[in-house]
Amino acid sequence: EQQLKPPLKPKPHVFELTATSFRAFWKEPTTFGSVITRYEVQLTLAPGEKCSEADYIAERCKILDSVILEPEIRIQHISEGQQYRLRVRAENEAGWGEFSDSVVIDTPLTLPTGAPPAPKVEVSNGEESSTAAVQWDLPEEDHGVPPDMFEVETRASNGIVLSDFAKVKNLPRWTSCSIRVRAHNHAGWSEYGPP
Known part of the structure; x- marks a missing residue:
């Protein structure tokens, strides 16, 4: 009889990146014969001006920690010109697998099309x-x-x-x-x- 094992790490991919949103998807990882029951998605600020290295290590810079059923997520209302890190893990009957390697996401800074008009x-x-x-x-x-x-x-x-x-x-x-x-x-x- 084969012993159940947690799933392997998913490999998330980011697409439709804008200054304030993105979508991510991943293929179902190897499950060792047990069906995936859900995924956990974490988005954190990368260490920098808004998140110290110590806070990042202590996991105090999380923006999102969500459990979802599908291997895809749309994340909105994030800051432009900011660096984030996204990671995902999967669960099956044997429990949670390891988190994926972090994907670094740099949201672009919206640049104006021109200087503002003169104030009244x-x-x-x-x-x-x-x-x-x-x-x-x-x-x-x-x-x-x-x-x-x-x-x-x-x-x-x-x-x-x-x-x-x-x-x-x-x-x-x-x-x-x-x-x-x-x-x-x-x-x-x-x-x-x-x-």
């Missing part, structure tokens, strides 16, 4: 006469990626001052001053909006 600016007097509160709306069209920073330019009769703060202080008293803002994303800077 509203300026109001601050609490002090030398302060102005500057507020702007996010551009409606961001060319695929929202702005990651803004630059505020103040221009008075004594020259240009560049600042990346939303509250502009130490404006020259009794001098007219214009304030305008521009936005930045991975593709570069927009033009300045009207003062």
Whole structure:
């Protein structure tokens, strides 16, 4: 009589990779005559900026740990520009087999088709006469990626001052001053909006 053994390691393959999703499939591994009852799929962040090596080893960087019946899975809502590791194991009547070797998945970073348009600016007097509160709306069209920073330019009769703060202080008293803002994303800077 042959003794039952757990299945061998599956070999997952990744396809339909986008910036925020992918699909994975694998062939049924050798089962030694016993039917596969289910699969366990684990997705973890790879060691790096968001997951330390110690946390990865301690298995604290798991994004997904799921038991499924079919040898295929679609994973959505993951981060773009991130590295993940996927592994799978199979179970039969003898128990769980070993996890597959990890498949490294690098989600692409979505690049914008262009710089964002210039923001629309509203300026109001601050609490002090030398302060102005500057507020702007996010551009409606961001060319695929929202702005990651803004630059505020103040221009008075004594020259240009560049600042990346939303509250502009130490404006020259009794001098007219214009304030305008521009936005930045991975593709570069927009033009300045009207003062």
